[in-house]
Amino acid sequence: xxxxxxxxxxxxxxxxxLDAALAARSCAAGFVLSGIGSLGAARLRYAGIETPATLLGxxxxxxxxxxxxxxxxxxxxxxxxxxxRVRGGHVAPGCIVRTTAELLVxxxxxxxxxxxxxxxxxxxxxxxxxx
Numbered sequence: 589x590x591x592x593x594x595x596x597x598x599x600x601x602x603x604x605x606l607d608a609a610l611a612a613r614s615c616a617a618g619f620v621l622s623g624i625g626s627l628g629a630a631r632l633r634y635a636g637i638e639t640p641a642t643l644l645g646x647x648x649x650x651x652x653x654x655x656x657x658x659x660x661x662x663x664x665x666x667x668x669x670x671x672x673r674v675r676g677g678h679v680a681p682g683c684i685v686r687t688t689a690e691l692l693v694x695x696x697x698x699x700x701x702x703x704x705x706x707x708x709x710x711x712x713x714x715x716x717x718x719x
Contacts, residue, residue, distance in 0.1 A: 589695065589696055590592070590692050590694070590695045590697070590710060591615075591692060591693065591694050591695075592609070592619065592692070592693050592694075592695065593692050593693075594606075594609060594689075594690075594692075594693060594704050595688060595689070595690055595691075596637060596685045596688065596690075596691065597685060597688065598685055598686060598687060598688075599684060599685065600684070600685045600689070601659065601681060601682065601683065601684060601685075602623075602627070602652075602679065602683040602684075602685060602689060602716075603663060603681050603682075603683060604613075604666075604681060605680035605689075605691070606620065606656055606661060606663070606691070607656070607661060608641040608706050609656075609693060610658065610661070611657045611658070611675050613668055613695055614665065614718065615695045615696075615697060616657065616658055616693045616699070616700040616702075616713075617655075617656070617657065617674065617695070617696040617701040618654060618655070618657075618693055618696060618701075618715075619653075619654065619655050619693070619694050619696075619700040620652055620653050620654050620656070620663065620691060620693055620694075620696060621653075621692040621693065621694050622649070622652070622690075622691065622692040623649055623653070623665070623689065623690070623691045623692075624648075624650075624654025624689070625648075625649045625685060625686075625687070625688050625689030625690055625691075626646065626647060626648055626649065626658070626685070626687045626688065626689070627647040627648075627649060627667060627683055627684060627685060627686050627688040627689075628636070628644070628645070628646070628684050628686040629642065629643065629644050629646050629647075629682060629683065629684045630642070630665070630667050630675075630682075630683045631643075631679075631680040631681065631682035631683055632665065632667075632675060632676065632677035632678065632679065632680065632683075633677050633678040633680050633684070634677045635677070636676075638678065640677075640678075640680035640682070641677070642682070643652060643667065643669070644719075645669055645670060646665040646668055646669070646670045646686065647668065647686070648667060648668045649665060649666075649667055650657035650666045650667060650668055651664075651665060651666045651676070652665045652679070652691065653665075654679070655701055655714055656693070657701035657702055657703055657714070658699075658701075658702070659702045659703045659704075659712075660703040660712060662678070662703070662714065663678065663679035663684070664676065664677065664678060664679065665679045665683070667676070679683040693714070694707075697719070698718060698719055699716060699717065699718060699719060700716075700717045700718075700719050701714060701715070701716060702714075702715045702717070705717070
């Protein structure tokens with residue numbers, strides 16, 4: 589396992605930056621160990637709902653975790669607004685960094701993550717293989 593710290597800048601798309609970091613490393617498996625920072629917009633998909641909700645304003649990233657794979661990343665995040673209200677869900681594209689985001693990502697060069705259809709759940713689920 590190798591760990592890499594990342595700092596995102598104002599205007600960066602959180603999910604897009606993580607997918608780009610995975611592609612730049614030519615790695616097929618990674619996961620987010622830690623993520624904090626601020627967003628001006630968050631797009632979160634709540635459990636059982638297909639369309640992501642858009643949250644706008646000064647938002648703090650409280651938690652960020654998930655798996656990174658070339659066939660689709662699976663990330664969860666919780667954010668708080670300026671009144672301390674917390675929302676959380678699946679990270680969708682469109683989570684835009686306000687001032688900074690500080691991330692720690694672990695790479696697993698001996699593994700390959702893919703997302704494949706699982707008939708038991710009806711969703712593309714994580715499949716783990718040794719490389």
